[in-house]
Amino acid sequence: SQQGEEDPQALSIQEGENATMNCSYKTSINNLQWYRQNSGRGLVHLILIRSNEREKHSGRLRVTLDTSKKSSSLLITASRAADTASYFCATDADGNKLVFGAGTILRVKS
Amino acid sequence: EAQVTQNPRYLITVTGKKLTVTCSQNMNHEYMSWYRQDPGLGLRQIYYSMNVEVTDKGDVPEGYKVSRKEKRNFPLILESPSPNQTSLYFCASSLYPGVGAEAFFGQGTRLTVV
Numbered sequence A: 001s002q003q004g005e006e007d008p009q010a011l012s013i014q015e016g017e018n019a020t021m022n023c024s025y026k027t028s029i030n031n032l033q034w035y036r037q038n039s040g041r042g043l044v045h046l047i048l049i050r051s052n053e054r055e056k057h058s059g060r061l062r063v064t065l066d067t068s069k070k071s072s073s074l075l076i077t078a079s080r081a082a083d084t085a086s087y088f089c090a091t092d093a094d095g096n097k098l099v100f101g102a103g104t105i106l107r108v109k110s
Numbered sequence B: 001e002a003q004v005t006q007n008p009r010y011l012i013t014v015t016g017k018k019l020t021v022t023c024s025q026n027m028n029h030e031y032m033s034w035y036r037q038d039p040g041l042g043l044r045q046i047y048y049s050m051n052v053e054v055t056d057k058g059d060v061p062e063g064y065k066v067s068r069k070e071k072r073n074f075p076l077i078l079e080s081p082s083p084n085q086t087s088l089y090f091c092a093s094s095l096y097p098g099v100g101a102e103a104f105f106g107q108g109t110r111l112t113v114v
Helices: none
Strands: A004-007 A010-014 A019-025 A031-037 A043-050 A055-058 A061-066 A071-076 A085-091 A104-109 B004-007 B010-013 B019-025 B031-038 B042-051 B054-057 B076-078 B087-094 B109-113
Touching: A004 A085, A010 A019, A019 A031, A019 A085, A019 A104, A031 A061, A031 A071, A043 A055, A043 A061, A043 A071, A071 A085, B004 B087, B010 B019, B019 B031, B019 B087, B019 B109
Parallel strands: A010 A104, B010 B109
Antiparallel strands: A004 A019, A019 A071, A031 A043, A031 A085, A055 A061, A061 A071, A085 A104, B004 B019, B019 B076, B031 B042, B031 B087, B042 B054, B087 B109
């Protein structure tokens, strides 16, 4: 069963704009991760945020976590065409596995 | 370079013909897993392995087998493939299970069963 649910399902923006994707989950978590997947390729880890952290930055990425609302957001600033991909959040439904949401498809138009 | 290598990348086979998808990692990771990805269903875990000779079922194990005889290898076996196993498959490894450790994914195997 899916633990994380991303929103929106799809997002289309112009190059240079910011892109925000949201992830909601159902049960308490210890950590949350975001991954990127280029079309048909393997997932690539972007960032990990722990349950005691509220915000984390990595380059043009900013992730927030609100455990009271059971939600996280991924912001990509100054987007580029190369950011076109699917983005997934992953949480730990139990200790042994990542549980992924259905993903947000981001298209950045140049 | 740290990587997870899957082979083959693409495979078309016929119903009932046994096949194996290989997965190898070079990071000495304890934990390995297999996922399948289908449109609208996201990634679902098939099997996972906590260590050598330790494997367990994920969410969708029916029709699949795995083995972990060596730490680096975790092959996925379809004894009698059926068309509903047509999917995109990913192998992943991490230092330990759960979301506390970054998972490294292979490039994927696109399987078509006719």
